[in-house]
Amino acid sequence: MKTNNQLDGDYFLETSVPRQMLFGHSLIKEEIRKYLRKCAQKWSSFYVLMEYKRSVVKTLIDLYFVAKEEKTPSDALHYFQEGFKTRQNKIILSAIAALLEDSEIANDEVKFLVKLETLIFGSFQYFHDLIDKYIENRTGCPLGKISIEDGTPREEAYRKFSEEIDCVRRCSLDELLKDRKGQLKLLIREGEKDPHDKNKGFQEALLLIKSAIGTLDVLKTKTNCMKIGDIIIALEVPKRLQILTFDRGFESTCQILGKGLVLLPSLATLKKSRAPASQPS
Amino acid sequence: MVPEIQSTIRTAGVDPLQNFSDSMSVLNPYLTSFIQPPQEKEDRYSEFLYKGLTPQIVEKGNGASQVIDVTASRYAEKPSRQYAELVFQRNMKEIPSLLEQLKANLQNPEGAKFMQWFREKLHRVWEVADALPKEKVLFLSVLEEAVRTKKWRDLAAGQVQVLEQVIKQTENGTLNLAGALSTLHHNFIDIYPSASIDETDENE
Numbered sequence: 001m002k003t004n005n006q007l008d009g010d011y012f013l014e015t016s017v018p019r020q021m022l023f024g025h026s027l028i029k030e031e032i033r034k035y036l037r038k039c040a041q042k043w044s045s046f047y048v049l050m051e052y053k054r055s056v057v058k059t060l061i062d063l064y065f066v067a068k069e070e071k072t073p074s075d076a077l078h079y080f081q082e083g084f085k086t087r088q089n090k091i092i093l094s095a096i097a098a099l100l101e102d103s104e105i106a107n108d109e110v111k112f113l114v115k116l117e118t119l120i121f122g123s124f125q126y127f128h129d130l131i132d133k134y135i136e137n138r139t140g141c142p143l144g145k146i147s148i149e150d151g152t153p154r155e156e157a158y159r160k161f162s163e164e165i166d167c168v169r170r171c172s173l174d175e176l177l178k179d180r181k182g183q184l185k186l187l188i189r190e191g192e193k194d195p196h197d198k199n200k201g202f203q204e205a206l207l208l209i210k211s212a213i214g215t216l217d218v219l220k221t222k223t224n225c226m227k228i229g230d231i232i233i234a235l236e237v238p239k240r241l242q243i244l245t246f247d248r249g250f251e252s253t254c255q256i257l258g259k260g261l262v263l264l265p266s267l268a269t270l271k272k273s274r275a276p277a278s279q280p281s
Numbered sequence: 282m283v284p285e286i287q288s289t290i291r292t293a294g295v296d297p298l299q300n301f302s303d304s305m306s307v308l309n310p311y312l313t314s315f316i317q318p319p320q321e322k323e324d325r326y327s328e329f330l331y332k333g334l335t336p337q338i339v340e341k342g343n344g345a346s347q348v349i350d351v352t353a354s355r356y357a358e359k360p361s362r363q364y365a366e367l368v369f370q371r372n373m374k375e376i377p378s379l380l381e382q383l384k385a386n387l388q389n390p391e392g393a394k395f396m397q398w399f400r401e402k403l404h405r406v407w408e409v410a411d412a413l414p415k416e417k418v419l420f421l422s423v424l425e426e427a428v429r430t431k432k433w434r435d436l437a438a439g440q441v442q443v444l445e446q447v448i449k450q451t452e453n454g455t456l457n458l459a460g461a462l463s464t465l466h467h468n469f470i471d472i473y474p475s476a477s478i479d480e481t482d483e484n485e
Contacts (some may be wrong), residue, residue, distance in 0.1 A: 117422075
């Protein structure tokens with residue numbers, strides 16, 4: 001496993017990278033840019049694209065419709081923050097809150113809606129501009145291919161996208177898991193050992209896999225698929241690619257499966273590294 | 282048999298007396314004040330159309346001054362599509378030269394005014410955005426986000442060059458919105474707001 005800042009070769013971009021590249025803290029964006037400028041080719045998968053569309057594009061579309069209903073942009077954001085507490089949404093909402101610091105947007109609902117549409121359209125386009133190549137779609141997940149149809153009236157296109165992005169289990173996830181059952185057993189076996197037993201994100205997914213190892217079919221549900229997402233991604237990625245991610249859950253998975261990993265620093269680490277050294281008293 | 286010509290042919294809503302008084306007004310312009318209410322002259326020259334900020338326009342004629350009061354209510358109306366397109370095109374044509382000067386002054390205080398004038402141009406187009414097609418509104422929004430919270434000195438010459446090209450090509454119709462976004466994305470021009478928090482906080 002490579003956790004140092006190796007800057008050459010091809011990277012596989014995990015979902016947190018494009019998401020943070022769009023809406024992350026400015027220091028995080030700057031850090032990602034350093035890696036992307038030096039990598040040869042940027043790869044990803046349709047599974048990651050599905051996760052991205054679900055966590056970014058769908059969130060923005062949902063917020064757009066909430067904003068149309070609510071009286072002010074602040075009301076919309078407030079309501080949305082109350083209702084959705086996942087960490088992926090947190091940075092998107094934090095970024096949009098920053099947009100509302102501009103009083104022209106905060107006091108003008110029409111302009112706010114235009115800004116949301118700009119973000120919807122831009123974020124949709126962004127992933128395709130960022131990625132050079134896609135790995136084989138072993139899960140057969142069709143959701144990554146869903147698009148916002150050009151030519152359809154925009155709100156109608158958003159409605160269609162929101163409907164289609166909802167999983168109806170038309171994939172071959174069960175086949176992939178059965179095919180990789182040996183690797184799943186390896187994860188279970190090694191996952192109980194130190195330091196993996198302390199990796200919270202990894203252990204949550206592992207617990208689910210342990211309970212389903214006999215009949216892997218039960219993992220083919222929308223909720224379970226999302227819970228073991230990191231493991232699915234790691235199983236799909238060819239060994240020659242290094243996974244670029246902020247998610248520490250990948251540390252254990254990649255180490256056990258022998259996959260390359262470049263773990264990007266958290267915001268706290270970046271801030272610490274930039275803080276001036278304290279003066280000795 | 283030739284039909285008899287009716288002498289009482291009338292145009293709906295127009296009184297024959299009106300025609301008569303109209304013809305009289307040619308001879309005596311002062312008569313017009315009895316006949317028609319004074320009509321507002323369209324303000325084609327103001328810099329701040331549709332914002333209610335337009336100063337009073339003084340029109341001189343016949344030795345007297347007629348004051349046309351441009352009320353805010355008039356400008357609250359939605360501008361026509363053609364007018365909005367004209368404002369869009371005119372400003373987009375003017376922006377590249379501003380960006381050219383900005384590019385040459387990124388390292389000195391002169392650059393600030395070109396940046397400011399660039400923002401003002403965008404602002405003027407926003408004033409008529411209601412009447413623009415959605416694609417143009419989104420493009421305008423993209424441009425605004427490309428320079429949001431950025432000072433002129435934060436920009437690199439290459440980024441200004443890219444913005445200039447994108448505007449020129451969009452204005453002349455060779456680049457659509459998706460193409461403009463792609464160009465900005467590939468050149469690392471950030472049009473997205475940044476969070477103040479980290480999504481990995483929970484894992485710390």
